[in-house]
Amino acid sequence: MIDVAIIEDDQDIREYLGMLIDRQPDFSCSKRFYSVESAMEPLLINPPDVLLLDITLSENTNGIQGVSQFVERGASFEIIMFSVHQDDEKIFQSLCAGACGYLTKNTPLPKILSSIKEAHQGGAPMSMEIARRVVQSFRSTPNFDLSPREKEVLLELSRGKSYRKIGESLFISEDTVRAHIRNIYRKLEVNSKAEAVAKAYQSRLL
Amino acid sequence: MIDVAIIEDDQDIREYLGMLIDRQPDFSCSKRFYSVESAMEPLLINPPDVLLLDITLSENTNGIQGVSQFVERGASFEIIMFSVHQDDEKIFQSLCAGACGYLTKNTPLPKILSSIKEAHQGGAPMSMEIARRVVQSFRSTPNFDLSPREKEVLLELSRGKSYRKIGESLFISEDTVRAHIRNIYRKLEVNSKAEAVAKAYQSRLL
DNA sequence: AGACTAATAACCAATATTTCCGATACAAAT
DNA sequence: ATTTGTATCGGAAATATTGGTTATTAGTCT
Numbered sequence: 001m002i003d004v005a006i007i008e009d010d011q012d013i014r015e016y017l018g019m020l021i022d023r024q025p026d027f028s029c030s031k032r033f034y035s036v037e038s039a040m041e042p043l044l045i046n047p048p049d050v051l052l053l054d055i056t057l058s059e060n061t062n063g064i065q066g067v068s069q070f071v072e073r074g075a076s077f078e079i080i081m082f083s084v085h086q087d088d089e090k091i092f093q094s095l096c097a098g099a100c101g102y103l104t105k106n107t108p109l110p111k112i113l114s115s116i117k118e119a120h121q122g123g124a125p126m127s128m129e130i131a132r133r134v135v136q137s138f139r140s141t142p143n144f145d146l147s148p149r150e151k152e153v154l155l156e157l158s159r160g161k162s163y164r165k166i167g168e169s170l171f172i173s174e175d176t177v178r179a180h181i182r183n184i185y186r187k188l189e190v191n192s193k194a195e196a197v198a199k200a201y202q203s204r205l206l
Numbered sequence: 207m208i209d210v211a212i213i214e215d216d217q218d219i220r221e222y223l224g225m226l227i228d229r230q231p232d233f234s235c236s237k238r239f240y241s242v243e244s245a246m247e248p249l250l251i252n253p254p255d256v257l258l259l260d261i262t263l264s265e266n267t268n269g270i271q272g273v274s275q276f277v278e279r280g281a282s283f284e285i286i287m288f289s290v291h292q293d294d295e296k297i298f299q300s301l302c303a304g305a306c307g308y309l310t311k312n313t314p315l316p317k318i319l320s321s322i323k324e325a326h327q328g329g330a331p332m333s334m335e336i337a338r339r340v341v342q343s344f345r346s347t348p349n350f351d352l353s354p355r356e357k358e359v360l361l362e363l364s365r366g367k368s369y370r371k372i373g374e375s376l377f378i379s380e381d382t383v384r385a386h387i388r389n390i391y392r393k394l395e396v397n398s399k400a401e402a403v404a405k406a407y408q409s410r411l412l
Numbered sequence: 413a414g415a416c417t418a419a420t421a422a423c424c425a426a427t428a429t430t431t432c433c434g435a436t437a438c439a440a441a442t
Numbered sequence: 443a444t445t446t447g448t449a450t451c452g453g454a455a456a457t458a459t460t461g462g463t464t465a466t467t468a469g470t471c472t
Binding site: 098118134162197202204 | 307331364368396407412
């Protein structure tokens, strides 16, 4: 028996979806709220197994802020975002904040139910398009054709080392380090250590 | 009709799984290979819709290198990794290289079939535990309690700007920028711009 | 084979920027 | 009342950036 909570400001959706879930043999859904504010205390005191959380709420706190707040206050239930939005920002913000899954609102009931089960079993249920975006976020971008040595130097740079320290680490002179860094700057089209490190992270070189 | 290819060095698994898939009404699976080397040319010339690719292969090229090679050579089919391994390194390397999904070898046939379908439809099918690891990789680490202003300065830092430029951007004096950066360094426990940017990216502050 | 390019390594010098050490001030929040 | 974020100032030392130059080795192209 999985205890499901819903936070959703649209009364029709909230009550209808809640009822549909509650009718299923292995699910109960009596905890239904229209805002994060009204849900916070009840859900911390009497936690569900899984929370379906809408992103766009009419009260002050949106769904993403809601996840953060639940996590900060030690909530241990699984949170699945439930949203019309498919934009990357919202997806990644949700997952960063601590949601374990993300469903779009056009998801059919059977998929919603299997997703709740999956979340409860330690999975990470997502709508197909969402999963693809998440996976694509790992894709490497160009290599910039850094030589192996240059990559080593770049790694040391990201550790905040000075030219001298890098030279000591790699057993080359400070001047050589300088030469490598100049070439790294040229290839990455940057002109400072901070920018080089930023670009390296953005391009998943590091 | 989805055309499925398999690269798997264990003959028993390869032929058995290939046969099972081939028997399904909407699937065909006649392209079966024991190595990336032997599969490369045939699959580039006559591409399948979806490739199931084992990670641990007995020949020189492993599955992850295989993904990279297919992607580099312009293959347009979807690649699902198929592996006993659940370690984060292998998962993220695969996805970074360009795989769209990742199944563990204990996956039951119906789930394998639905995953192939999902990949073909533009999804990112993953075993439950794999998906959770992927999602968890987004989790934010501590905030370091940077003030809003400090976050702004940090962002400018990551763009490679000098103290003076940052001051101009934020309409404060160079001295103030200095002070902010001092505080950022204290909070992040670093002592250079490059290291601050690195830590910011690692902690997903940027 | 000869020409060419890239990676690696090293040196010198001039200038710019950053880091570290202080100190001060005010408003807002706890 | 104390802390915190914001803002400012000055000086000294350390470090980074940019410019130039040279050399060896390895690989590529014609």
